[in-house]
Amino acid sequence: MTDTRTSDRPGPGGGSIIPGIFKGMKLTLKALLTKPVTVNYPLERETPVPRARGVIALDTEACTVCMLCARECPDWCIYIEGHKEHVPPATEGGRVRTRATLDRFDIDYALCMYCGICVEVCPFDALFWSPEYEYSEHDISGMLHPMERLTDWLESVPDPPTLETS
Amino acid sequence: MNFWLLVVVKVLVVAGAVMLPGALLVIFGELKISAHMQSRIGPYFAGGRFGWAQPLADGLKFMQKEDLVPAAADARVYRLAPYIVLISTVAIYVIIPFGPDLTARDLDLGVFFLLAVSSLSTLGVLMAGWSSGNKYSLMGGLRAAAQLIAYELPMVLAVVAVAVQAGTLSLGGIVQAQAHTELFGANIHLPYLITGQLLGFLIFTTASLAELARIPFDMPIAESELTMGYLTEYSGLRFTMFFLGEYAGMVAFTAIAATLYLGGWWLPGLSPEAGYMNVVGPIVLVTKVLLLSFLFIWFRWTWPRLREDQLQTLAWKWLIPLSLANIVGTALFKVIM
Numbered sequence A: 001m002t003d004t005r006t007s008d009r010p011g012p013g014g015g016s017i018i019p020g021i022f023k024g025m026k027l028t029l030k031a032l033l034t035k036p037v038t039v040n041y042p043l044e045r046e047t048p049v050p051r052a053r054g055v056i057a058l059d060t061e062a063c064t065v066c067m068l069c070a071r072e073c074p075d076w077c078i079y080i081e082g083h084k085e086h087v088p089p090a091t092e093g094g095r096v097r098t099r100a101t102l103d104r105f106d107i108d109y110a111l112c113m114y115c116g117i118c119v120e121v122c123p124f125d126a127l128f129w130s131p132e133y134e135y136s137e138h139d140i141s142g143m144l145h146p147m148e149r150l151t152d153w154l155e156s157v158p159d160p161p162t163l164e165t166s
Numbered sequence B: 001m002n003f004w005l006l007v008v009v010k011v012l013v014v015a016g017a018v019m020l021p022g023a024l025l026v027i028f029g030e031l032k033i034s035a036h037m038q039s040r041i042g043p044y045f046a047g048g049r050f051g052w053a054q055p056l057a058d059g060l061k062f063m064q065k066e067d068l069v070p071a072a073a074d075a076r077v078y079r080l081a082p083y084i085v086l087i088s089t090v091a092i093y094v095i096i097p098f099g100p101d102l103t104a105r106d107l108d109l110g111v112f113f114l115l116a117v118s119s120l121s122t123l124g125v126l127m128a129g130w131s132s133g134n135k136y137s138l139m140g141g142l143r144a145a146a147q148l149i150a151y152e153l154p155m156v157l158a159v160v161a162v163a164v165q166a167g168t169l170s171l172g173g174i175v176q177a178q179a180h181t182e183l184f185g186a187n188i189h190l191p192y193l194i195t196g197q198l199l200g201f202l203i204f205t206t207a208s209l210a211e212l213a214r215i216p217f218d219m220p221i222a223e224s225e226l227t228m229g230y231l232t233e234y235s236g237l238r239f240t241m242f243f244l245g246e247y248a249g250m251v252a253f254t255a256i257a258a259t260l261y262l263g264g265w266w267l268p269g270l271s272p273e274a275g276y277m278n279v280v281g282p283i284v285l286v287t288k289v290l291l292l293s294f295l296f297i298w299f300r301w302t303w304p305r306l307r308e309d310q311l312q313t314l315a316w317k318w319l320i321p322l323s324l325a326n327i328v329g330t331a332l333f334k335v336i337m
Helices: A017-033 A068-072 A117-121 A147-156 B003-037 B054-064 B075-093 B110-131 B135-166 B171-179 B198-211 B236-261 B277-300 B308-336
Strands: A055-058 A078-087 A097-108 A127-130
Touching: A017 B003, A017 B277, A055 A097, A055 A147, A068 A078, A068 A117, A097 A147, A117 A127, A127 A147, B003 B054, B003 B075, B003 B236, B003 B277, B054 B236, B075 B110, B075 B236, B110 B135, B110 B171, B110 B236, B135 B171, B135 B198, B135 B236, B135 B308, B171 B236, B198 B236, B198 B277, B198 B308, B236 B277
Parallel strands: none
Antiparallel strands: A055 A127, A078 A097
């Protein structure tokens, strides 16, 4: 009986297995002698790239309570409540206008999967990505960021990239 | 002193002073070296610096875990198996010479004793695999049995060649014989690795890798197909014992390989009779053990696992004929010179 599955069968590269064994050992030795790529997190911090998806910031002034973000969110992690306010006429004898006002805008980061659809879908540029990532909590309820916290993230939002000019 | 009391004291001293620190050191080495080979840092915080206390922390953690015995297990055999594995490893340490006078017990039949007790651990592994009442464990135990039987042979045959060349079975005697090697009437005081047993050394280290079930011969454990082989059901202190036995076995086998082929506690240029060898000897042996252990760790984190048939092919078609040829060659060499 001939057994074709012998140990000295050629490797995937077509050559013998023996050189591959030593090639692998050379590789691991080289890795052993070079500096590890690990960033030793609590002691040293990695600077994320400017457009990193760390946390979502909210600009309440721009928000119109249109609910598009909450409806597009695949995780249903955005909670919005609002009401209509009557704004007095700007000029004498003018018409009283109504304006939608936010009562509640929470994002539950325990649910969020950082897809960024809410940021993409917002027609009034009220949501922004911020590269901040250090907001882990001991209690899961702390991951629900209320409106005040979301607006605080605005400070860390980087300036938009310059427009491309041809 | 009572003979048995003396034996117990010696075994405890050897286990506590040599085996445990040795095993912990090699575990730590494995953690760190494997990490750096994968461009990681590895243990970092335990113990304050370099994570040196990580093996201790791991051990303490394992000990706190519940000692589970599966309902389907053969409880008595299941409980006994780790002791047998650990005891067979401790027994090897008793005969390792650390210096001219530093041996717990230098048996005249040292090498024979070594091979006898080291195959005892196979029994423990089989017991663990069979008694767990788990298919993975059973397959792991079967593979371990097949593998250890296959690799016991080339190992014994490789050691026979050393015994032939040294003319003694005592490990202390083998070190002395290496320190007094004569080739063709000339005094060539070199370890057996250089004076004729290079092939034997390669066979012995390959076989001990297989005996220890380390990559590339870790088929009995093979995480990807057998979960953890014969260790699958073990937890708590009993798992710790298997784990410790594995690494203590690694230190033991590298120490034996160093003694048989690399001159043990002796280095070329040092006098094997001098009193200072009782101080320098252990350092020399430990250095050799660490170098060989590094080699084993290096293999583990580089090579893939062999398939079962490749593993058997290597043993029966290559290592056993080669080790037989090695004995014939050594015997002829011995007669001619």
